[in-house]
Amino acid sequence: MTEELDILIKGGNVLDGTGNPWLRADIGIGGGKIKRVGVISGQAKETIEASGFVVAPGFVDLHTHNDLTILAHPNAESYVMQGVTTACVGNCGLSMAPVNPANLNLLKRYLSPFLVSDFDYGWQWKTLSEYYDRVEKQGVSQNLAPLVGQGTIRLAVKGFDSGEVSQDEMATMKQLLEQSLKEGAFGMSTGLIYPPGSYSTTEEVVELAGVLARYGALYATHMRNEGDKLLESLEEAVRIGEENGVAVEVSHHKAAGKANWGKVDATLRMMEQARKRGVEINCDVYPYTAGSTTITALLPAWAQEGGVERMLERLQDREARSLMKRGFVEDTMEGENLIKAAGWDGILIGACPSNKEYEGKSLEQILRGKSELDDPYEGFFDWLLEIGGHSTMVLFHMDESDVKTVMSSPLSSIISDAWVTAPGAGGKPHPRVYGTFPRLLGKYVREEKTLSLEDAVRKVTSMSAGKLGLQNRGLVREGFWADIVVFAPDKVIDKATYDDPHQYPEGINYVIVNGEVVVEKGMLTGARPGKVLKRG
Numbered sequence: 198m199t200e201e202l203d204i205l206i207k208g209g210n211v212l213d214g215t216g217n218p219w220l221r222a223d224i225g226i227g228g229g230k231i232k233r234v235g236v237i238s239g240q241a242k243e244t245i246e247a248s249g250f251v252v253a254p255g256f257v258d259l260h261t262h263n264d265l266t267i268l269a270h271p272n273a274e275s276y277v278m279q280g281v282t283t284a285c286v287g288n289c290g291l292s293m294a295p296v297n298p299a300n301l302n303l304l305k306r307y308l309s310p311f312l313v314s315d316f317d318y319g320w321q322w323k324t325l326s327e328y329y330d331r332v333e334k335q336g337v338s339q340n341l342a343p344l345v346g347q348g349t350i351r352l353a354v355k356g357f358d359s360g361e362v363s364q365d366e367m368a369t370m371k372q373l374l375e376q377s378l379k380e381g382a383f384g385m386s387t388g389l390i391y392p393p394g395s396y397s398t399t400e401e402v403v404e405l406a407g408v409l410a411r412y413g414a415l416y417a418t419h420m421r422n423e424g425d426k427l428l429e430s431l432e433e434a435v436r437i438g439e440e441n442g443v444a445v446e447v448s449h450h451k452a453a454g455k456a457n458w459g460k461v462d463a464t465l466r467m468m469e470q471a472r473k474r475g476v477e478i479n480c481d482v483y484p485y486t487a488g489s490t491t492i493t494a495l496l497p498a499w500a501q502e503g504g505v506e507r508m509l510e511r512l513q514d515r516e517a518r519s520l521m522k523r524g525f526v527e528d529t530m531e532g533e534n535l536i537k538a539a540g541w542d543g544i545l546i547g548a549c550p551s552n553k554e555y556e557g558k559s560l561e562q563i564l565r566g567k568s569e570l571d572d573p574y575e576g577f578f579d580w581l582l583e584i585g586g587h588s589t590m591v592l593f594h595m596d597e598s599d600v601k602t603v604m605s606s607p608l609s610s611i612i613s614d615a616w617v618t619a620p621g622a623g624g625k626p627h628p629r630v631y632g633t634f635p636r637l638l639g640k641y642v643r644e645e646k647t648l649s650l651e652d653a654v655r656k657v658t659s660m661s662a663g664k665l666g667l668q669n670r671g672l673v674r675e676g677f678w679a680d681i682v683v684f685a686p687d688k689v690i691d692k693a694t695y696d697d698p699h700q701y702p703e704g705i706n707y708v709i710v711n712g713e714v715v716v717e718k719g720m721l722t723g724a725r726p727g728k729v730l731k732r733g
């Protein structure tokens with residue numbers, strides 16, 4: 198009976214991903230699938246003794262940007278070491294395709310803050326499937342479930358033009374979206390704070406998202422505003438889902454800025470009400486009080502129109518500078534005033550390829566020496582010019598109790614909002630890139646008891662897999678794909694910090710992707726059994 202098994206996991210406490218309490222069982226794996234769950238006697242090619250450990254479905258991370266760095270880091274070190282076996286990619290309106298060759302340089306600029314700066318991508322693809330063929334050909338250690346980015350689609354058609362889309366342009370955008378969905382995309386993401394996505398009116402997004410309904414595909418949104426206009430932005434997201442009858446995922450849900458802390462009670466209530474009306478809306482959250490994005494997200498949308506070069510020109514222009522400054526100081530800027538939300542001392546520089554000495558420093562530290570005028574804004578504009586507008590940042594703008602409120606909600610799953618990196622890659626990325634899932638299980642389950650172990654595992658397995666519509670993943674079930682994580686519930690913890698982020702977690706002992714071991718006794722094996730998954 199057991200001679201056909203590749204792997205036998207013996208005697209673990211199996212949390213099957215449903216949220217049920219653990220059951221003691223062996224798991225037999227063969228041909229990439231879970232063949233048996235129960236008492237299994239006999240031998241397999243490899244036996245993992247799991248007594249005292251939790252054996253769970255591999256984690257399905259509903260919100261990552263791994264597509265932007267996976268070619269440079271195909272072993273997905275920072276992810277598989279956390280137990281993540283499937284990553285949903287293409288979030289926040291950002292995806293590597295579709296590509297309009299005429300706008301390729303604009304696309305590179307759009308994505309550049311998130312790409313690996315010294316890696317040669319080649320840019321030989323046009324469609325989503327061509328891009329993911331390249332990823333699969335190279336090999337990848339985890340499964341990827343792609344979304345297509347609305348910002349990438351709009352840029353292919355209209356560049357960084359902030360104007361309204363014409364009927365012809367809308368038709369082309371719909372066609373690009375439809376093609377991506379036919380190629381297997383699980384849905385469309387928006388990043389309504391990032392140009393050119395931010396130039397889209399609600400009506401434009403409503404119309405485009407109509408295409409999703411025909412495919413039963415997901416609308417995932419980085420909303421237009423997560424701070425002062427959080428409630429209005431959620432209304433917009435609900436409307437886009439409700440008018441089209443499409444499922445909505447509110448990405449990395451938060452209330453940014455002290456003045457808005459506590460608003461998540463209202464937003465979660467609004468989501469419950471929308472669900473009562475039949476809108477399938479959910480949200481996700483990462484277990485940290487700091488966010489991370491590109492430094493240009495601090496500037497108003499108008500200052501970024503036309504791309505980075507135009508933005509740098511404006512930063513040298515007296516009038517544009519004073520207009521920007523007035524928006525910040527009087528708090529009248531269009532878009533989110535993230536400087537107000539986090540404060541100069543709450544903004545840390547992540548990766549700054551041109552001037553690495555700034556990495557890990559706060560803007561307050563950087564600007565203190567810069568501005569003889571006693572005017573941080575003038576110093577800030579000068580500094581942005583110095584670095585060519587190219588840097589990532591970590592922003593401390595959330596409230597711990599809000600994070601816990603969202604994590605505990607029945608509507609939320611837990612996500613990383615990170616990207617693949619590896620020790621030695623440099624920079625000071627947000628620690629979530631290495632720590633999200635062990636932090637959930639160590640800090641929030643074991644230490645602070647914010648949620649139960651069963652519920653935490655459910656939120657990062659069957660719930661996220663179900664929201665995406667993944668087939669045969671997210672549960673420990675006979676016949677399902679053998680994506681499995683074995684961890685020590687009494688030891689699992691994140692080690693990555695803001696000061697020292699390139700640290701693997703502890704307590705994740707084995708990770709299996711499609712029946713192959715990618716982490717063995719806490720060490721990477723270098724195997725690349727991952728697949729690019731397709732909807733349906």
Ligand SMILES: [Zn+2]
Pocket residue numbers: 288289388419448449
């Ligand atoms: Zn985002």
